[in-house]
Amino acid sequence: MSDLTNRKVVIFGNSGSGKSTLAGEMANIEGFAHLDLDTLAWLPDMPPERKPLAESQREMDVFLEANAGWVIEGCYADLLEYVLPCASEIIYMNLPVEACVANAKARPWEPHKYESKEAQDANLDMLIRWIRDYDTRDDVFSRRVHEALYERYQGKKTVYTSNKR
Template identity: 55%
Template sequence: MPCPLILIFGNSGSGKSTLAKALAIRHDLDHLDLDTLAWRPTEPPQRSELSQVNALLDAFVERNAEQNRGWVIEGCYTDLLELLSDKAEHIVFMNLAVTACIANAKARPWEPHKYASKAAQDANVEMLLEWIGQYSSREDEFSYAAHLGFYDRFQGRKTILTANTDVADVVI
C-alpha cells in the first residue's frame, strides 16, 4: 500500500490538528503541525523566514521518503502549503462555518507546543476568536480566499469537509 502524503488546512479551530492526529494514528503517518515551524520564539511572535521553513519541510519530507513512511501536515499557512503542493497526494480543506470554528476554539484543550500554560492559552482566546471571525474578510495567507485558491489550484486528490467527522469517514 502506498504511503499517504496529506495536507490538511482551514481556519483556526476547524479541527485540522484533531483530524491530522487521528489520521496519523490510524494510518501510522508522521504528523507535522506547521505552527511548530511557522513562528520564531520571540515576543511578540514573528514569522520564520520562508527559506528556513522550506529547508525544514524538505528535510521532513525527505526523511519520511527514506523511511518509506507517509505523512500528514496541517496548518492554516497557504504560503507554507504551497511549498508542499507538489509533494502532497491528497489535500483536505476543513471548510467549517466560522461559528463551528469558534465553538471548537473555545473547547480546545491546552496546546503545550504553543503555550507555556493553559492560563497563557486562555489569555489569548479573545484575540483568537476575533481572528477566527475575520476568516472570510481577511486577504492574507490565512484567509478563506487563500485556502479556496489553494484548493482550486491543487492537481491531486481533494476533499472538502464542512463538519468535524470521525476519522473512519475520511478516505485516504
C-alpha cells in the same frame, strides 16, 4: 495498519476548524508522521513574528526527507504551496466561522504550542478575533486564498464543512 508508504496528506483551513484533531487521528490510526506548521512558522518572539519563508521551508524539507508517509496541517498558504507538489491528497476544512470559534473555546491544551493551559487561554480572545476575520482577511490565512489553493490542486481532494465525518 495500512500501507501508507506513498500517502502524503495536507490538511488546511481556518484556525479552530479541526485540522490538528483530524491530522492527529490520521497519524495515530494510520501510523504516519504529523507536522503542525505552527511549530515551524514562527520565531520564538513576543509579539509573534513569522520566520523567514526559506527557513520554514528548510525545516519542512527535513520532515519530508525523514518520513515516507505523513500528514501536514496548517493555515499558511505560502507554506502549503511549497509542500503541495509532494502531496498525494489534500483536505480542506471549510467550516463555518462560528463552528471554528466553538472549537477554539473547547480546545484542549496544546503543549507543543503553549507552556500551560493558562497561557493558551490567555490567547483565546485574540484567537477568536483572528478566526472571525477569516472571510475578510486578504492574506495567506484567508478563506479566499484557501479556496484558491483547493481549486488549483489537481490531485485527490476533499472538503469537510463540519467535524462530523
